[in-house]
Amino acid sequence: MKKEITIYDLAEKLNISATTVSRGLQNHPAININTKKKIFDLAKELGYQSNKFASSLRKQKTHTIGVIVPRLNSLFMSSVLSGIEKVVNNAGYNLIISQSFEQEEKEKTNAITMYNNRVDALIVSLSYDSADFTHFNNFINKGIPIVFFDRVTDSLPVTKVVIDNFKAGYDATMHLIEQNCKSIMHITGNLTRNVYKDRYEGYRKALADSYIPFSDDLFITNDLSEQEIYNAVTNNILKRKQLPDGLFATNDSAAAYALTLFKEAGLKVPEDIAIVGFNNDFISKVTEPAITTINYPGNEMGENVARILINHLDGEGDLSLTSTVILNSELIVRGSSLKSKV
Amino acid sequence: MKKEITIYDLAEKLNISATTVSRGLQNHPAININTKKKIFDLAKELGYQSNKFASSLRKQKTHTIGVIVPRLNSLFMSSVLSGIEKVVNNAGYNLIISQSFEQEEKEKTNAITMYNNRVDALIVSLSYDSADFTHFNNFINKGIPIVFFDRVTDSLPVTKVVIDNFKAGYDATMHLIEQNCKSIMHITGNLTRNVYKDRYEGYRKALADSYIPFSDDLFITNDLSEQEIYNAVTNNILKRKQLPDGLFATNDSAAAYALTLFKEAGLKVPEDIAIVGFNNDFISKVTEPAITTINYPGNEMGENVARILINHLDGEGDLSLTSTVILNSELIVRGSSLKSKV
């Protein structure tokens, strides 16, 4: 293992001081242009690499951004991450990523790790069951910016990037109503999470506006795993005497899986039951029929989150002024819900 | 912004030296148990956080592992990452993740960034077009372990974790032949990548073993994007006088999309054309018919990669002894290929 090259090595060879080398490397305006050139040339020649630890230690800044998400293995989340990574990387920051596996406990330890790693900023999408948010207080007290996206909370004074889930839920439900559905189910996640709660409320409002009474029987909430969707469809919905004629599922995987199970049971989609999903994952395009869904641009959301943060860290833009950013989302109508040709 | 607590603060309050505090915090065996307790108690009380930069600077070790993958936004990759994150995190390491966006150039800059970040180890799945691997020499020369997974190369002396793509390709093709397919297409990616090359060779071997001549017309290679698959199916395959009666696609998304396009064109699957995909993504379960595929456990692969690395870093296990790890994969037969009920 060969020894690392430091600014002292460069300084010695050039017969100047380490200070000057440091300044030169950072393009300090007061340094003579020729000196700079000499420094850069030698640095390149010797393969000099700046030591980030020394620099971070000295500057008390890490150029690292922490990300805590519920899970890495969903298409939506990957797209968001992809967007974040792109922007953040271009701005010269690094990303430390961890998953809470949908558990508050893991989220807490992850937050501590991030704090110990002295991240310059934190990006969070909350776990399924997080109800207590004290693990973020460290950051807030120390002035480390946090941005929440998708799964957010109002109980913390931080920037949020979301879509209008209420409107999306309303639109999805209204669309089913317009397709003449009278008995519309809604399958969704934990109602303490804003995304699910808002969609649910949109669903209820659309029913109310259409004078369709809400029924507890038509509303299912679970953890949205493959297993739970299977249970809900096979052991619950399909066992009923009176089947629903519409389903609004809170994500496309659930919608696609339900669609598959319905068809296996001999039901026709959309004739017997019309389906609307959420997210516009690729999966919604390859079922038969293709699934009507809400376009939810994960990549764009990730890029927005990252951009807001970078602007703040680099001193442009004020995070506190833009405390909630709402991105566009819209209904995409496909075969799974189109009973009537309008 | 309140000042950080350091070991000196603890030392002062306890009237001992910083050295003792440092040792105590690390459970050094020579430190008196009561002293230790006092140290830990005070550390907790004051909310002391070890400064990783100072520690890294001093120890020349970062407890950080770098990951470079082609893209983050695929289900397979997310599963791998999820597996890596889980193991690595449990072992107290951090993850820095970056994507090459399938470009050698970006992969090179990512590698440099990782190197500058002084990662303790590197995990890589190669980009679509990487042909030159000199950007990994820094790591190799310095003895920083690298593990490749999925998209690997033989030209570097590093550990590799893969599945037997040749066998998988052979099995997939053989299955189609057994279903009486006579004209079997193969759609895959860049043949310089081991995964695609090996599957391709498995495909050819299965044909050869069955005395079916290979035909260039039945072989398509492209970048596997949605657009390219659309082109291949719509502007090429469907325009032929003589349609193929079998398709082996190198991933499930491509298979699912092709299946959808075939059906739109009025073809029947599997009667007119039988399809086999690859990966066993969730998407393969919700098409109609469901897609026969090769089970490729991303999560397991990620966990294996991470475990090998951690063992090595922690001094157990010798990386050089286990230079290629081959994980199991097997054919999962579903409706998309089942012409005959055997």
Added chain:
DNA sequence: TTGTAAGCGTTATCAC
């Protein structure tokens, strides 16, 4: 069992 002192590589401050 504990302490002293040096050093990891950088950058901020002050001086010239």
Added chain:
DNA sequence: GTGATAACGCTTACAA
């Protein structure tokens, strides 16, 4: 325009 020096917070010989 450039340099000397101290400091960031930790670990580790070496000493006691």
